[in-house]
Amino acid sequence: MTGGGKKSGAAFPVLAAALLGALALSAATGPVPISPRAAFDAVFLGTDDTSARVLLSLRLPRALLGALVGGALASSGVAFQALLRNPLADPYILGVSGGAAVGALSVALFLSADASPLLPLFAFGGAALSALAVFLLARRRSGVSPERLILMGVVVGAFLNAVIMLMVTLSPPGKIPGALYWLMGDLGLGTPHRVAILFPYVALGTVLLYLLSRGLDLLLLGDHAAFQAGLSVERVKTATYLTASLLAGSVVAVSGLIGFVGLIVPHGARVLVGSGHRRLLPAAFLLGGAFLVLSDTLARVASPAGELPVGAVTALAGAPFFLYLLRRNGGRS
C-alpha cells in the first residue's frame, strides 16, 4: 500500500454529493406519497400534516441513522485493517458482533419486549465486554500483536456463537423474530431519539480515529519501522483498538449486525483517494454512509414481500461490487 496524495482531490466533492444524493433519494422514497412541495413546506415552513410527519420523524431519521451507521462501520473497518495489517479485517472480526448479539438476545429472551428500549444498551454492553476481553486476552508484556488479537478474537467469537445458538434454540418461538431481524442488521428502528443517542459516539470515534491517522499510516509499515519513525506503537494500537471497537459497538447497538460495509467500503475508498489515512478515513465515512443509505432505500422498497433486512442487501450488493473493484484494480490496492 502506498501513501496518499497521488489521487486527485476531486474525490471529496463527489463523495459528499453522493451522500447528499443518497439522503435525498431515501427521503423521497416510500409508500406514503409526498410531493416535493409538501416536503419543502415540511422542512422550511414546519407544516404538521401526515406527509410532513412521515418525512421528518420516519424517513429523515432513518436516512441519517443509515449515514451515521455506514460511516462509522467504514471508519472502524479502515482502523481494524490498519491495526491488524489485514485487508480482510472488518469491525466484527474481533468478537464485537458476538458480544453484542448475546447482549441483545438476553433482552429479547429474558426480558419482555416492553423492555426493548434496553436492547441497544445491552448490545453495547456486550460488545464492549467482548472487545475488552479479547484485548486483555491478547495482551502480553511485550505488547499486542495483530496475530494474537485475531486469534483471540476468533476464539472468543466462536465461543459467543455457541452461546447465541444455545439461546436461540432454547427460546420460545414467539420471542425471537425481533432479535433475529436485529442479528441480520436493521435500520427500521431509526427514530430521531436513536440518531441523537448515536451521534456523539460516532462523532467522538471518528474524530479520535482521524487524530490517529499518522499513527495508522506508520502502523502499516510494521511495528519496528513505526517505532523507528518515532511512534509510541503500543499506545497508538491501544487507542485505535478501543476507538474502533467503541464505534462498532455503538453502531451495532442501534442497528444490529450489518455486514460487509466495514469490509468493502474501506477498499472502495482506497481506490478513490489512496491509503493515506488522513484522506482515507473521511472518504470511507462518506462512501460508507452513502452506500448504506442507498442499500436501506433498496431494502425498504425493492421487495413486494415487505421490508428486507438491510444486512442482506449490503451483502448482495457489496460482494459483486467488491469483486469489480478488485478486478478493475488488477489486484488489491
Add this chain to the structure above:
Amino acid sequence: MSGRVRIAVARRFLAGLLPAAVLVASACAGPAIAADRFPVALTDDRGVVVRLASPPRRIVSLAPSITEIVFLLGRGDSLVGVTRYCNVPSAASVLPKIGGVSDPDVERIVALSPDLVLCTTDGNPREKVRALEEMGVPCFAVSPQDLGAVFGSIERLGVLLGAADRGRAEAASLRRRAGLARSRSAAAETPAVLFVVSTAPIIAAGGGTFMDELVRLSGGRNAAARFSGRYPRLSVEELVAARPDVIFVAGMAGVERFPPDVTRWKEVPAFRDGAVITLDGDLVTRPGPRLVNALERVAAALADWRKGRPKGPAAGAGGNR
C-alpha cells in the same frame, strides 16, 4: 414409487399383526371406537394411502392442531406422544414429549411403539416422516390450507381413528358455527384490517394465511394482502399508508404490544379509535377446531366496529393503548 413400496411393506407388517390387534380391540374397545368399520384405507394430504387393520391405540401427534383434533374426536386416551407445543387441552400437556414440530425426535417416537403417527406437511420435516415410515410406522399427514379443509380433516381423522360418527358430528357443528359467524357480516361495510403476528418488528399475515381467511370471512379487507408472501414485514410508514381500521394482534409471548412510537400515529384509524385487539396467537395459527373460536371473535369485533365506531366494547377490552 418407493414410498408406495414402503407403505405396502407397512401394510404387510400390519396385516401380520391383525389377529392380535383384533383380539386387543375386542377386549377393550370402548363405545367410541367403531372397530367394525376396519380395515380402513385413506389417502392423506401427501397422496399416500395409509391402511389400518384396526383402530390405532398408540398414536403420536406431531402438531398441536392435530393433538387438539384427536382430543376433539374423543381419542385423547390413545395418544402416547405429542410435541412440546401441545398444550390444549390441558390433558395434552402431561403426555410424553417427542420434541417439537420442526424437530421431532425419531428415536423417541419409535421407542413409544406407535401404531399411527399423525403429521403435517406444514412444519414437520419430510425426511423425519420418511424415516418413520421406513421403520414400519404408518404416517398420516394432514395439511389443511383453509377453514373448510380443517373441517374435512377432522372428518377424515375421525374415520382413521375409529370415531367416524363423532368426526362428522363435530365437523358439522363447527361448520354451523362458522356459517353463523359469517352471516353476521353479509353485505356490510368492509373495514381495512391488519392482522399482525409481531408488533416489533411489524410482521403481518398476508394472503394465504388462516388469519387472512378469518378477516375475509368476517367481512373485512386484509390491508396486508397487497404484499406478496405470507408474512410480509411492514415498516411503520407502510402501516401508516395502509391505514387499517382494526388491528388484530396474534399475541405470542413478548410481542403483544406496539411500542409507543408506533401507536402515536393517529392517522391510523385503529390507533386513533383504540381498535387494537389481541387474540391468543395459538388460536389463529393452528389449523384446528379452535379456528372457529377465532373466527367468532374476529367477526364479533368487526361487527362492533360497524355498529359503534369509534369505540366498540371488544376494542376496549382487548385494545392496548
